[in-house]
Amino acid sequence: MAAGRRARMEETRAKLVRAARAAFAEKGYAAASMDDLTAAAGLTRGALYHHFGDKKGLLRAVIDALDAEMVAAARAARDRAETPWLGFLEEGVAYIELALEPEIQRIVLLDGPAVLGDPSQWPGQTACLRTTTETIQSLIDAGTVRPVDAEAAARLINGAALNAALWVAASDEPRAVLAKAIEAFRCLAAGLLADGR
Numbered sequence: 001m002a003a004g005r006r007a008r009m010e011e012t013r014a015k016l017v018r019a020a021r022a023a024f025a026e027k028g029y030a031a032a033s034m035d036d037l038t039a040a041a042g043l044t045r046g047a048l049y050h051h052f053g054d055k056k057g058l059l060r061a062v063i064d065a066l067d068a069e070m071v072a073a074a075r076a077a078r079d080r081a082e083t084p085w086l087g088f089l090e091e092g093v094a095y096i097e098l099a100l101e102p103e104i105q106r107i108v109l110l111d112g113p114a115v116l117g118d119p120s121q122w123p124g125q126t127a128c129l130r131t132t133t134e135t136i137q138s139l140i141d142a143g144t145v146r147p148v149d150a151e152a153a154a155r156l157i158n159g160a161a162l163n164a165a166l167w168v169a170a171s172d173e174p175r176a177v178l179a180k181a182i183e184a185f186r187c188l189a190a191g192l193l194a195d196g197r
């Protein structure tokens with residue numbers, strides 16, 4: 001495939017994702033019309049079907065883009081921390097806090113699960129699980145965390161953070177729920193610490 005054609009295809013995909021992201025954030029997935037979002041991108045329905053298969057495929061692509069931004073924000077919180085353990089905690093807390101962002105709340109945490117099913121099965125969550133497992137294993141190796149099965153601990157920690165974010169997003173009082181969720185998340189995570197820490 002020629003480089004020019006590949007660049008045009010990527011540009012078309014990017015236009016559709018941007019238009020869908022705006023439409024899904026403003027109207028929600030169900031109310032967003034494929035005709036309106038393709039017109040906003042200056043493209044046809046054919047382009048949407050060619051690149052994404054259907055509206056659901058486009059939602060997956062929008063969630064993938066948002067997920068990448070969420071990962072970057074959580075990692076930035078981790079990287080600002082003073083120690084690897086505090087970085088691990090801050091990464092989880094940052095993920096939960098992202099549930100307050102209207103676009104993430106509506107698209108990733110409310111519409112995404114309703115349309116695409118269990119978020120713990122999404123590719124982004126699988127990648128996150130691998131990273132969390134590696135982080136926990138390094139904390140075990142450093143003696144910071146008890147010698148537990150790193151994957152089991154990662155699944156439980158990621159599940160707690162994901163469910164906390166879903167709870168915040170679905171709440172009538174997200175800020176109040178956020179404070180409770182973060183406090184409980186920190187307590188649960190602290191149970192992993194090696195004795196005497």
